[in-house]
Structures are given as structure tokens and as C-alpha cells.
Amino acid sequence: MEEKKARLKPQAEIEVIPEGPIRIKGNIILSDVRRDIFESPEGEIYLCRCGRSKNKPYCDGSHEK
Amino acid sequence: MESSIKSGRGRKYTNGEITVYWKPESCIHASYCYRELIEVFDPSRRPWVDMYGATTAEIIRTVNMCPTDALTWKWNDEEKNRDVDPSHTNHVNFRRPELLKDETEAQSEPVSVRVMPQGPLIISGTFTLKYDNKIKEVEESAVSLCRCGASSRMPFCDGNHRKSDFKDD
Numbered sequence A: 001m002e003e004k005k006a007r008l009k010p011q012a013e014i015e016v017i018p019e020g021p022i023r024i025k026g027n028i029i030l031s032d033v034r035r036d037i038f039e040s041p042e043g044e045i046y047l048c049r050c051g052r053s054k055n056k057p058y059c060d061g062s063h064e065k
Numbered sequence B: 001m002e003s004s005i006k007s008g009r010g011r012k013y014t015n016g017e018i019t020v021y022w023k024p025e026s027c028i029h030a031s032y033c034y035r036e037l038i039e040v041f042d043p044s045r046r047p048w049v050d051m052y053g054a055t056t057a058e059i060i061r062t063v064n065m066c067p068t069d070a071l072t073w074k075w076n077d078e079e080k081n082r083d084v085d086p087s088h089t090n091h092v093n094f095r096r097p098e099l100l101k102d103e104t105e106a107q108s109e110p111v112s113v114r115v116m117p118q119g120p121l122i123i124s125g126t127f128t129l130k131y132d133n134k135i136k137e138v139e140e141s142a143v144s145l146c147r148c149g150a151s152s153r154m155p156f157c158d159g160n161h162r163k164s165d166f167k168d169d
Helices: B032-036 B056-063 B097-107
Strands: A012-016 A022-026 A028-032 A037-039 A044-047 B004-007 B010-014 B018-022 B071-075 B111-115 B121-131 B134-145
Touching (some): A022 A028, A022 B121, B032 B056, B056 B071, B071 B097
Parallel strands (some): A012 B121, A028 B111
Antiparallel strands (some): A012 A022, A028 A037, B004 B010, B111 B121
16 A cells, blocks of 8 residues: 655745746745855745846846847 | 654654554553554554554544553644644644654755756755646755756756856856
8 A cells, every 4th residue: 555645845936937037935045156145035036047147046137138 | 565664763653644653662561552452553463553454543542542652643634733632642742742843844944946057947845836837846856947048848957058158157
């Protein structure tokens, strides 16, 4: 018989916005060794996924241009 | 069917609906467990607890008879552990609250979001991922999301950042 595993509670919500950035909200640790970032941001953050932001890893709206 | 897991705090057994904890050092051999429900609690058998030997209700009733915290139980559905009637004397809420605390802490592990130099975003832990009108429940696992805009399996990374001239600055 298969043992039912207790489901863990999701700690964060990640949303890939169509034609837009990645929105992240919840209990997270963001790290970027290259930019010396290691933090638990409050509220939500938007990360670049088009490669064109001048403020990486964050979105700066450049995908619209 | 193996349903016992050894942990630093004794053993635990589950039938999918409830988990019974066994703390041998607390046993005073009052013998209620095997006199009431030998089908489940049989000291001559290994493992001595068979969670499929009786109904959940019978197991709960018997565990509640244990005069110490040698046998305790809880629902696997954490919601149901919030308001348990005190007549359930051996529910972990009353006998071994440290077991509940342990599980809560294990569940609050933050999600790791790592920006890989010249590479993707690696997200690991337990979280929900929304993309293309889909919702994916990720449990203690990881996904790799494209950060360069050149992947052919969006939103996931396919390694194409190496071929494109992605400048991570």
C-alpha cells in the first residue's frame, strides 16, 4: 500500500507573467553571488526574464521597448 | 508494507490518515494497547505496530488509553490537529507538543531563489509556479527559469543562454 505523504505548505508564489517578468511573493531568500545579494525581500519582487534589464536581476520595464 | 520510520524521537507509524508515535523509554507496560487491540499492537511481532490491522477509530481509541506518552497520535491532515477534543488524551497536542512544533518548523523552510551568473534562475523548495494559465505545485524540488530571453521552452531554461550573447550585467 502506498503511504500518503503529508502535503507541505507552499512557502511562496512564483508567477511567470506573459510578455513580462517573474513575480515572486512569499517566504524566500534571494541570492545573487555576482551582485552580492543575499536577502529575504518583503512584499513582492519582479525579476527580469528577457535579458534586457539594466537593473538585473530585477525587471526595469525594458521588455516593453 | 513498511509503514514505520525511525527518528531521533522514537518511531512513528502511519496508515495515511493518522500517525502513531512510539516512545519506548516512556512505556510502563500497562498493557492496554495489546490487550485492547492485538491486531495493531503485537509486542511479539516486528514491526510490533501494524497500522492496517484495525480502523483508524479503533487505533485512536486504544492509543488514548496509554497512561503515558509512550503512544501518541495525530492526524496527517494538519488542519484537523488544530481543534482536537481534550477527551483525546493522547493526541500529540496534549502529550507531546514538541512533535507538532518540529513539523511546523520543517514546513517553514524558505524558498531559495538563486540568480546564476550568466545563467538561469534556480528556484528550490516548496512553492506554487504559475505559467501559461497553469499552476504547478512544486514540493521540495526545483525549477530552472530562463533569464536571457532565448530559451525555446519558455519559461524554463534550455541552456540556450550559452549560444545567445546573453550579458548578465
